[in-house]
Amino acid sequence: MIPNPLPRIVSQAEWQTALGAHRAREKAATRVRDALAAERRRLPMVKIEKDYRFEGESGPARLADLFEGRRQLIVYHVMFGPTWRQGCVGCSMSVDNIGHLSHLHARDVSMALVSRAPLAKLAAYKKRMGWTVPWYSSFDSDFNFDFGATVGEDEKSSVSVFLRDVDGGGDNVYRTYATSGRGDEMLGTAWSYLDLVPFGRQETWEDSPQGWPQTPPYDWWQRHDEYDDKPALTSTGA
Secondary structure (H helix, E strand, O other): OOOOOOOOOOOHHHHHHHHHHHHHHHHHHHHHHHHHHHHHOOOOOEEOOOOOEEEEOOEEEEHHHHHOOOOEEEEEEOOOOOOOOOOOHHHHHHHHOOOOOHHHHOOOEEEEEEEOOOHHHHHHHHHHHOOOOOEEEOOOOOHHHHOOOEEOOEEOOEEEEEEEOHHHOOOOEEEEEEEEHHHHOOOOOHHHHHOOOOOOOOEOOOOOOOOOEOEOOOOOOOOOOOOOOOOOOOEOOO
């Protein structure tokens, strides 16, 4: 092992040149991520046929209830098996980095955690960790198994995205996207989560299908205590 390994020391001019070259590659990667998000917004979706039931802090809930009246839902499948004493350390790090949910709510997105452990265990761990994200137990349903969050005896961390058809009465729910493994390790900011949902950030610069709800960038940004509960979104499309 090299003792006390440190980056190479150079002059200010050489550092600026190296930084400029690296920043150019970073910008290129950002454009690639934008293109992937645009492609993600055009993915097909699959209808959820099962009537999944959960236990939440307010009592029994169906999948449509997890939307809390909004159109889009992000579910973080937290690894917490029925016999476990505490949640997965990696999942806990991820949930620690979820920001204030008002920024997602402002874009018609709800977020929930789902695990197989009984609700009492989830509630105790949630209190210990100081989390505020709604957390539901799927102990008595096939939800975890059907969505790949439990495989045999193993728990898997993953993220699922759902869309609710409000024009159809609100009970029709569709799965639009899913990721796992390193696919969820870069999540944490409102922007990173909004890039996963069907309508995206809903800003006019985005490459989205015609008719998608959009507003000018920055106009919707607020301090978290300044948002209305469910601000109306307008569409610039035909």
